[in-house]
Amino acid sequence: MQHELFKHRLAYSILLAALVLFIFGFMVVWPNHVQQRMLIAAIAIFYFIWGVVTHVKSESFSRRVMFEYAGVAFLASMLLLLVTL
């Protein structure tokens, strides 16, 4: 895992920065649940794109990988969306 982290340090740095911003934004806009849902949708889309781009750049992309990122992004967004309803 350390090797993976070092090998794609730029990609992971971008992901980490996006997640930190997301957490910060999610807390700041509370209790406005509409804005929280917009942030959830944004991070889900970002994560999907991040996954696709990272795998395309490392020439390890496949439809299965794309669906995996879509699945994780969908699950993560559902878990957060449902508690804001």
Added chain:
Amino acid sequence: MQLIDTLRHLFHPQRSNNHRPRVLHPEGFLVFAILAVGFWLSLAPAKVFLEHTGNVLGFASNITASQVVTLTNSERAKQGLSQLTVNSLLNQAAQAKAAHMFAHQYWAHVAPDGTQPWQFFKDVNYRYAVAGENLARDFSNTNDMVAAWMASPTHRANIMNDRYKEIGVAVVDGKLLGTDTTLVVQLFGDPLGGVPQISPAAKKVVKVPARKVVLGAEATPIPATQPQQMTVAENQPTVTQPNNSNMPPAEILSSVTLPVTDLPNPQSTTPIFSPLQLTKVFFLSVIILLVLTLLYDSFVMHNRNTVRLVGKNLAHIMLLVAVGFLLILFKGGVIG
């Protein structure tokens, strides 16, 4: 033996699952998402069922009117503003507003039948130069609720309005729009002539919907200053008895007379779990299961030194941990 094989298929990378635990396949994530939605949808019928077997699932709020006043004054003190004093007429008006919202099933400053918030001031004969109203619902504690108001510029403006001198608060539990909730009505006023008003109707008979308990929140502001013509109309110099005949019959409780704040729970049993707590526990369990499986998968595949074309476990873990972190910190409450 079959159970062990199934578990290995689900959680251990091997030939049967193409060297990727089945729960980490795209379909696996989709199944967990469907499970999450199913669990969330099942909470409402589960609550109905559990109501017959005991008060296991419900909303528990520990908000009290006195805490609302204390925290409101605390926020004002930080800005060097004067302390608001509790006015029993405003308490009555707040109580009447809450009862009106439950009776007519709406969540707004202006009722669907056109009743303005100022009507409740008028009903209790509270004469004001300036008045305001903050609403909240679904909060489980006073701190979160006041913090939510302070986070909203319009509600904050009401709390921080230096023209207000008096406050009235009602905290009432009931069922609103199909959901058990705690409604909080906070009224502000600057009494006409700056003299606190005393009414013979310091206590009022109001109908209290069967108390259940809530979670989540919402608050809505209204202009702190009345339109000029409305202010003039309200500033009648004569003090009269509150005209209860103007109140819809549904708002009158004939059997009990109570102080208007801190109404007790007639079925005073605190639910063991709130729907939000149960949802959080279930969702966090899903996240922990997936993160552990991802870690285990990374560990096993690292030792095998096998090449696979799959998503990045570390990225999935980072996202899921972030979601788990937010779930733990998530506070109910809505502001509108």
